[in-house]
Amino acid sequence: MTGYPHVRIITTGGTIASLPQDNGDLAASLSGEELVQRLGMASVQVDTLTTMGSFAFNYETLAFIGERVIEALESPDVQGVVLTHGTDTMEETAFYLSLTTGHYMKPVVLTGAQLDASNPHGDGPNNLRNAVCIAQSESARNIGTVIAFAGFLYAAREVRKVDTSALEAFDSPGWGPVGRMDGDRVIVLRQADRRPVLNVKVPVPVALVRLGVGMTGAEFQQMCTGYKGVVLEAFGRGNAHPSIHSEISRLVQQGVPVIVTSRCIRGAVRPVYGGGGGRDLERAGAWFAGDLAGEKARILLGLLLANNVGWQEMWRFVEAYSRP
Template sequence: MGHVQVITTGGTIASLPHENGDVSATLSGQHLMTQLGIESNVKVTSSVTIGSYTFDYSTLFKIANDVTKALKNPDVTGVVITHGTDTIEETAFYLSLVTNSYQKPVILTGAQFDASYSFSDGTKNLQDAIYAAQSEKLSNFGTLVVFAGFIYSARDVRKIDTNALEGFDSPGWGPVGRVDNQKVIASQNVSPSASLEATIPKPVALVRLGIGMDGAEFRRITDSYSGVVIEAFGRGNAHKTIPHEVKRLVDNSIPVIVTSRCIRGEVLPVYGNGGGKDLERAGAWFAGDLSGEKARILLGTMLSSNKSWTEMKQNVERVSQP
């Protein structure tokens, strides 16, 4: 009989407060399973035990290798990763890029309240994630986040609240399903749109524009990076001096991706005088409604995989489609 592989990485779901008042990840995966009174068809291993706000690209690579190892095991029907909520959406998106060929559910979950709270949400979220990982309905959905009873696609999910129990959503799209009393309901289909090898992503600048940020400041921020993601104004606009800097980067074979500061809606080259049209003319690629953090993961992974300019542009176009 197949089993679900739970891989723990720390986070609030595995945390307790200490005498000095700090909260940190200390609980083992086996402790989390004991709280559930878990059945025999679930096995537990640990990848890392830290808060997700301390993750780096090497951490993502290690988790991806652990997940891939589990997915290759014919006895594993699905994988659950317990994870801190701060960066769960980025890890989920990275895994969606590098593990989507196995046709087994990969589910991430966590908690907003640590295990010392009587109302901690960790146990219920983990239980729901295990049910989701056991569901054949989700076998072709790639990587998902299960939280507060809802199922979200890795591409669209975002943390929307710092401490509410319903801390996640997919702005503009909503959940793709839910878990209700052990029943998994899939209301939308999810089609993975890019497939990359698991590598340690290269550093990519993530620049969120604000009033008064001009080309000179943009250059100081992006200098020394091999790729740049711009979280632009609205539909994908920037100060009129920035397209010149974008062209300089592109002419030096440094790819630039444009996303929006807005949490809903796509970027589109419409406006001139520094707007999206000028950024497009300068050679920037537009990433639909993909978030800046995820565009950064995508670009860094493509760069470390030595994808050609054409391949990178094609992947951005694929992933920009929901």
């Protein structure tokens, strides 16, 4: 593979940069320079931020990555940015970047691997080649932040990791990919919608509560105590035990925003049912977030709080990101 002088590769570790250690553990150990050397890439700008599994990331890591990605996007010589990343939390970093870099007309492409760098049949090299092609492609100018994996491109808002070990680790349930690769050719099926953006900040911690049968308002209250925001992964269309809506009402009256998502991986929440269902949660003051995943709603709300966004403006952001 020859030179790509207008692409900036930022590396953070993950399986794509991992090798077996003496004790048998896999650990991210390859620098960005070592990673691209293995692919024979020339004239590529590489920036190694860290080498660790994305399961070890925290909110400060997201802000650090966001700052470095924006720094790269601001360079007039850079057409696009590639970020190598562990697959465990890649979809969340992608969404964070879409929230903070969506106003740039340059692609931000995240990729990684399911097989480590020592595997002779590893998927990392091809994923990285594809990501670099996307980052410099004219057809991807307006694609926003995407994950490139196993030959497909997935929008940051919609993508989820759907398999722990298969090479086709990611999908966008209900929506499908926004593009695909055909050799070195980038085929874009649909462009990203423009949404309001936020400044890079360390998000404020937000409670993420996933409901299970029998969980009541008392248990919900315990899980939310001390948080400035709450995301509820509710049943189905956005329903909960009848004892929970009064706890939501109490939180909202105290100025704590509550966002409702679904624990289902496909389909949108909608306030339809009474008797403790979505209609009661809406009456209590909760906001419904369409088919936005709970972990992404948590990042959105945490970033809104970190940016000191007012209540009405906060709802405008939630509404904007509630639809694909």
